[in-house]
Amino acid sequence: MESKKIAAIAIFTALSVALVLSPAKFPAPYAPFLKYQIWEIPIVTAFLLYGPLVGVATSTINTIILLVVYPGDLPIGPLYNLAAVLSMLLGIYIIHRFVAERFSRRQETILTAFSTVLGSIARVGVMSIVNLVFLRYPYPIGFSIPVEALTAMLPAIALFNATIVLYTIPLGYFVSRAVSFGTSTEGWSQR
Secondary structure, eight states: OOHHHHHHHHHHHHHHHHHHHSSOOEEETTEEEEEEOSTTHHHHHHHHHHOHHHHHHHHHHHHHHHHHHOOTTSTTHHHHHHHHHHHHHHHHHHHHHHTGGGOOGGGHHHHHHHHHHHHHHHHHHHHHHHHHHHTTSOTTTOOOOOHHHHHHHHHHHHHHHHHHHHHHHHHHHHHHHHHHTSOTTHHHHTO
């Protein structure tokens, strides 16, 4: 891996960790145990600027640091976050891999919208399964939530995952365009 990409991973990981540790956390009004944050935006930006390898590496290193420094309410909580972020990035990847070349510069809004929709679908789908499977186990894997209660909670958790994507992916695109001065697909064309 070239030094430019290694430096990008270090910078975007540091920014992401700093944002996780910042006090900028807003509880979801419909499920206060879920918190809206902005720490995933640097990961999406790294993914868009430098490609999938850098985005996934940034997310993975971020998870390792959080497991040690700030796991949250659940010791393996960062692994839940990793599943959420990677599934969202998969949605973006699919759009860029199979659809992006059909759009001109003037149609980047449509590309952003498609990435947001597919990123949301992927994240909600994956996290619904992850939550249903693991949250029913006792601490430190889950919270011993009975299946009936968990099933009732899944729509709120799905709404949370969908709405995080609604600002994370568009802001990731916006920042990547601003940083690259209009060459946001550079990382994708150099793989």
